[in-house]
Amino acid sequence: MMSKPVQIIIIGGNAAGMSAASRARRNDPDAAILVIEKSDIVSYGSCGLPYFVSDEIKNGRDLIARDIETFREKMNIKILLKHEAHAIDSRQKTISVSDLNSGEHKVFRYDKLLISTGAGAIMPKLPGTDLDHVYVLRTLDDAQKIKQALQSGDIKNAVIAGGGYIGLETAEAVAKYNIGVTIVEMADRLMKNVDQDISEIIEAELAAKRCIVIKNNGIQSLSGGQTVKKVYLQTGESIDADMVVFCVGSKPQVEFTKKSGIHLGKTGAITTNPKMQTNLSGVYAAGDCAEVFNIVTNKYDYIPLGTTANKQGRIAGDNMTEKYSVFKGVTGTAAVKVFDLEIARTGITSQECESMKIDFKTVLINSNSRAHYYPDNKPVTVKLIFHAETGRLLGAQIAGKEGVAKRIDILATALHQKMNVREISELDISYAPPFSPVWDPILIAAQQAVKVVSKRNKSFIGN
Numbered sequence: 001m002m003s004k005p006v007q008i009i010i011i012g013g014n015a016a017g018m019s020a021a022s023r024a025r026r027n028d029p030d031a032a033i034l035v036i037e038k039s040d041i042v043s044y045g046s047c048g049l050p051y052f053v054s055d056e057i058k059n060g061r062d063l064i065a066r067d068i069e070t071f072r073e074k075m076n077i078k079i080l081l082k083h084e085a086h087a088i089d090s091r092q093k094t095i096s097v098s099d100l101n102s103g104e105h106k107v108f109r110y111d112k113l114l115i116s117t118g119a120g121a122i123m124p125k126l127p128g129t130d131l132d133h134v135y136v137l138r139t140l141d142d143a144q145k146i147k148q149a150l151q152s153g154d155i156k157n158a159v160i161a162g163g164g165y166i167g168l169e170t171a172e173a174v175a176k177y178n179i180g181v182t183i184v185e186m187a188d189r190l191m192k193n194v195d196q197d198i199s200e201i202i203e204a205e206l207a208a209k210r211c212i213v214i215k216n217n218g219i220q221s222l223s224g225g226q227t228v229k230k231v232y233l234q235t236g237e238s239i240d241a242d243m244v245v246f247c248v249g250s251k252p253q254v255e256f257t258k259k260s261g262i263h264l265g266k267t268g269a270i271t272t273n274p275k276m277q278t279n280l281s282g283v284y285a286a287g288d289c290a291e292v293f294n295i296v297t298n299k300y301d302y303i304p305l306g307t308t309a310n311k312q313g314r315i316a317g318d319n320m321t322e323k324y325s326v327f328k329g330v331t332g333t334a335a336v337k338v339f340d341l342e343i344a345r346t347g348i349t350s351q352e353c354e355s356m357k358i359d360f361k362t363v364l365i366n367s368n369s370r371a372h373y374y375p376d377n378k379p380v381t382v383k384l385i386f387h388a389e390t391g392r393l394l395g396a397q398i399a400g401k402e403g404v405a406k407r408i409d410i411l412a413t414a415l416h417q418k419m420n421v422r423e424i425s426e427l428d429i430s431y432a433p434p435f436s437p438v439w440d441p442i443l444i445a446a447q448q449a450v451k452v453v454s455k456r457n458k459s460f461i462g463n
């Protein structure tokens with residue numbers, strides 16, 4: 001007698017969800033796989049949205065990794081668009097769903113359930129946020145609205161609230177339209193997940209591109225008729241603005257799970273084990289709605305990144321189809337481009353070390369991206385954060401005009417392997433004049449760090 005196909009339901013059809021669906025189908029050709037998606041699109045690269053806004057990517061459809069027909073027809077994955085999950089009954093193993101077009105209520109039964117609803121952009125509850133030309137940037141629909149407004153020619157001045165990854169990328173995208181750009185950041189520096197000295201390099205690049213940066217301040221309210229015209233800051237000043245884009249962070253979309261008994265962590269995201277299983281039998285979570293294990297701090301954290309979502313989805317897809325697989329964690333590695341400047345980071349910052357009462361030291365070196373005699377040589381700044389006694393690498397940050405993103409990957413690998421700065425200084429890193437000086441900036445920084453540790457720990461011998 002043939003066994004009944006396993007019923008797999010996935011709530012959320014972007015990075016984690018479709019990665020899980022694809023993996024599950026590969027593992028189990030007979031599984032019945034259903035994806036519930038709130039929007040009218042699946043499997044698109046949201047990290048490319050700022051480049052669609054800037055018109056470097058002309059067509060938003062180009063951001064789609066795999067079209068819906070491929071999933072439906074070639075992979076036999078059923079997808080319901082414009083459907084929203086409202087409740088999970090883990091005892092009956094059912095989910096309640098609404099058709100957003102017809103209003104029809106539906107109930108589906110599952111054997112395995114994956115929650116991959118992602119995160120939603122935060123729109124602060126401030127006076128005037130309901131005015132026209134006030135946006136967030138999280139979805140393709142958001143990006144299309146912003147791009148349409150910019151291409152209308154009606155926007156002369158834009159305010160970007162938030163100086164993190166999305167805020168900086170959005171500032172560059174908007175500036176491509178030759179309009180005035182002001183970034184308002186509540187913290188004392190841009191990109192709070194890098195140290196002050198690296199943030200100052202970012203700020204200098206923005207100033208060179210005529211972007212205004214206001215720190216230690218926030219937006220109090222917006223005003224205008226039907227369309228936004230002014231932004232009022234918490235300190236009382238006002239800024240002319242025909243457009244405001246809030247890039248002040250995201251929060252996991254888990255509201256519908258709260259009555260199900262599923263456990264949420266301190267971050268507000270869903271907690272899982274390394275197999276992406278939640279505390280509910282047969283229920284998994286992956287992507288920006290789930291916490292992730294930070295292998296540097298040995299604690300669960302909320303670090304919503306597309307790379308992590310895809311990996312977690314793959315792990316969940318394996319385990320939902322009885323293929324053992326675990327997600328070991330992340331170091332929070334990320335890179336961003338701000339005009340002509342590349343910034344990358346991995347691990348933890350000096351401020352995080354201080355809050356965790358870690359005995360740490362840092363070194364910062366300025367070097368070059370290529371051999372000094374090679375044309376178009378560009379400056380590169382490397383900062384290493386390491387344990388003062390053992391020299392174990394804790395974090396790294398790099399800023400420069402080229403060669404940044406791949407250099408940070410070396411240091412992310414070092415973090416995964418729990419290497420110390422002496423071991424990093426001994427790495428056999430490739431060299432050719434077009435790509436690096438004979439002493440790569442990473443090796444120079446590591447050698448300086450060895451000297452610092454050796455002063456404290458005489459047994460820490462370095463070259």
